[in-house]
Amino acid sequence: MQATTFAALGEPSRLQIVELLRTGPLSVGEISDALSIRQPQVSKHLRVLSGSGIVAVEPVARHRIYHLEPEVFEQINDWVDSFERLWEVRLDSLDTYLNSIRAKPTEDGSEADG
C-alpha cells in the first residue's frame, strides 16, 4: 500500500473532490463551482489525485471530465481487509492480553472500559 495514496486523500479539499465525484464524472468547472474552490486549485488537486491513480480524465471538446478510478479503491479495500482478517483470528488473544495486563493489582481500579 502506498502512503501517497492516503496522503492524496488526506487533504480536505481533495477528499471533498473525491466524494463529489462519487456522484458521477464532472468537469473541472463543475467541481470548482460545486465546492467553491478556485479553478486553479481544483486543477492542482486533480493533478495530485491523478498522480495517485485515484482519478482519471477524459477530454471532451474544451472540457476535461474527471472520474474516479475503481482500482485504487479496491487496493484500499484489500489493505483494510488484511487487518480485519487478522482481528478475527487475534481478537480473543488481544482480549486475553489486555486481561492479563489488568490482572495485575493496579491500586486505583481506574481501568476505563470505554
Place this chain on the structure above:
Amino acid sequence: MQATTFAALGEPSRLQIVELLRTGPLSVGEISDALSIRQPQVSKHLRVLSGSGIVAVEPVARHRIYHLEPEVFEQINDWVDSFERLWEVRLDSLDTYLNSIRAKPTEDGSEADG
C-alpha cells in the same frame, strides 16, 4: 470520513508503524527498533495515530504497548464500500456516458480516441 485519518496514514513512517502493528501490539522501543526510527519520532508518530483513533495505548509497567483500533478500519471499509457499491450500479452508465460523448457529431470530427 475524516481527512485527518487519511493524512495520518499518508506519512510513510506512520504507515509502516500501522502495518507493523498488524502483527500484534508492540511497545515504543520495539517499534523504534524494528523500523530503525528514533524513539522520539516514533512517539510523535504514535501521537498522531492515536489522535486519529488509529492506535491506542495500554500502559504496562514502564512500557506503553500500542495496538491498532479496529473501529477506524471499519470506517475506512464502509467508506470504500460506499464507492464500490455505486460502481456496480453505474459501471454501464459510465460506459454509456463515455460512448455518448464520442457518439456526438462534433462538427469537426476531432474526438480523441483515448
Place this chain on the structure above:
DNA sequence: GTGATATATTCCCGTCAAGGAATATATAAC
C-alpha cells in the same frame, strides 16, 4: 488569423509538519 471559453501551469508567500537534539516525565529497583 482574432476572440472567447476551459483548463493547466508558474511564481510567490505563508504555514505546517517532519526530523534532530536535548530535556522532561514516569516507573521500577534500590
Place this chain on the structure above:
DNA sequence: GTTATATATTCCTTGACGGGAATATATCAC
C-alpha cells in the same frame, strides 16, 4: 531519597504543501 530504563515533550530548523494571482495552453466560434 538516587539511579536506570522507557517514553513523551520541547525547541529549532528545514523542506514540502496549499492558496492566491497571473499567465500559458488548448479548443471552439468566427
